[in-house]
Amino acid sequence: MRELSGRGTLGTVNALTILAASAALIPTPPVLKYQRGQPEGVNPLGVACYEPATDTIYFDGPMLHRSVRAHETGHAFDDQILTAGDRVYFQRLMHAPAGPWDPEGDGTNSPSEWFAEYYAAAAMNHDPRVEANVAYVQPGPKRLVRFRKALVRLAARRGITDTFE
Numbered sequence: 001m002r003e004l005s006g007r008g009t010l011g012t013v014n015a016l017t018i019l020a021a022s023a024a025l026i027p028t029p030p031v032l033k034y035q036r037g038q039p040e041g042v043n044p045l046g047v048a049c050y051e052p053a054t055d056t057i058y059f060d061g062p063m064l065h066r067s068v069r070a071h072e073t074g075h076a077f078d079d080q081i082l083t084a085g086d087r088v089y090f091q092r093l094m095h096a097p098a099g100p101w102d103p104e105g106d107g108t109n110s111p112s113e114w115f116a117e118y119y120a121a122a123a124m125n126h127d128p129r130v131e132a133n134v135a136y137v138q139p140g141p142k143r144l145v146r147f148r149k150a151l152v153r154l155a156a157r158r159g160i161t162d163t164f165e
């Protein structure tokens, strides 16, 4: 509700629709560890990074912010859950750039980064209609709803019961 207060631009029906859409809990990967600092042999990638070899989210600083944790959990979900077919599906659903899912040496505009951003937006109950995303991909409102539903369906099919907290 916090993000809806004080805006005055949304009617009751829209607000209820948004709450219903955001009520779905976002599934998380089965194994996730946390470690302060940087993984050995990996260049610093910013405030945090996910290391697939050890299923670990590394982070700098005194704490891991929830929004950053959500983004890195998206990478972990990608690594541990998604199949090649799932990635094709999500790349289309998000209207992410064409090409390889996770190209070598890419910055922020790869489909894998789009997935992490969409995942974070879904996990944080971000509403693109009333607030701009803080990071580098701006999910479309309808696409974010479809993304959220697709994640929940995928989790049901694969028997994933843990959800983002």
Ligand SMILES: [Zn+2]
Pocket (backbone or CB within 6 Å): 071, 075, 113, 116
């Ligand atoms: Zn990322």
